[in-house]
Amino acid sequence: xxxxxxxxxxxxxxxxxxxxxxxxxxxxxxxxxxxxxxxxxxxxxxxxxxxxxxxxxxxxxxxxxxxxxxxxxxxxxxxxxxxxxxxxxxxxxxxxxxxxxxxxxxxxxxxxxxxxxx
Amino acid sequence: xxxxxxxxxxxxxxxxxxxxxxxxxxxxxxxxxxxxxxxxxxxxxxxxxxxxxxxxxxxxxxxxxxxxxxxxxxxxxxxxxxxxxxxxxxxxxxxxxxxxxxxxxxxxx
Numbered sequence: 001x002x003x004x005x006x007x008x009x010x011x012x013x014x015x016x017x018x019x020x021x022x023x024x025x026x027x028x029x030x031x032x033x034x035x036x037x038x039x040x041x042x043x044x045x046x047x048x049x050x051x052x053x054x055x056x057x058x059x060x061x062x063x064x065x066x067x068x069x070x071x072x073x074x075x076x077x078x079x080x081x082x083x084x085x086x087x088x089x090x091x092x093x094x095x096x097x098x099x100x101x102x103x104x105x106x107x108x109x110x111x112x113x114x115x116x117x118x
Numbered sequence: 119x120x121x122x123x124x125x126x127x128x129x130x131x132x133x134x135x136x137x138x139x140x141x142x143x144x145x146x147x148x149x150x151x152x153x154x155x156x157x158x159x160x161x162x163x164x165x166x167x168x169x170x171x172x173x174x175x176x177x178x179x180x181x182x183x184x185x186x187x188x189x190x191x192x193x194x195x196x197x198x199x200x201x202x203x204x205x206x207x208x209x210x211x212x213x214x215x216x217x218x219x220x221x222x223x224x225x226x227x
Binding site for chain 2: 033035037042043044045048056058088090092106107108109111112114
């Protein structure tokens with residue numbers, strides 16, 4: 001069974017540009033999560049998509065956005081890039097148990113996309 | 119929001135030694151996971167353990183939900199165990215996972 005895949009592996013952009021990161025979940029998983037791991041800041045929750053809808057987002061500005069496609073793959077878009085957006089962006093997928101998302105199944109992570117903003 | 123703290127922050131072990139990593143959380147949780155992040159940044163799921171005890175080879179984990187902590191045990195450590203260990207919790211119905219501060223483990227031969 002294929003795991004979570006992410007592309008590209010590395011991405012270099014300059015300030016003010018836009019970045020698009022992609023994630024394909026494990027087959028059968030409907031939920032996709034995005035996390036940011038910036039140097040010295042640990043792992044921060046960004047976004048949760050399930051069944052094509054944004055269900056929750058972390059404490060990030062609106063220039064961080066995304067979407068989930070009918071095949072459950074997902075895109076993370078970061079507009080107006082700033083230097084502090086340089087980070088490892090991790091995507092995870094899981095099944096979701098329950099109508100409100102409580103008691104979720106295990107999250108499985110992709111290898112990440114390392115974004116560098118110059 | 120919920121606070122998740124891990125201890126110790128750093129740990130150096132001789133190969134073959136045992137260790138215990140701790141995760142404390144400030145509120146009740148729906149689920150808890152332990153992850154190992156290898157030196158290349160890949161996060162590997164170790165345990166999904168909202169309560170009780172689980173074992174997988176040299177690793178085992180125990181979560182005492184009523185006392186708001188979880189422990190990860192590593193026995194007979196190997197150099198490949200090096201990396202950062204995170205616990206992550208979900209404390210509501212909205213899948214907003216909160217990660218702990220991490221324990222950086224270095225196993226030396």
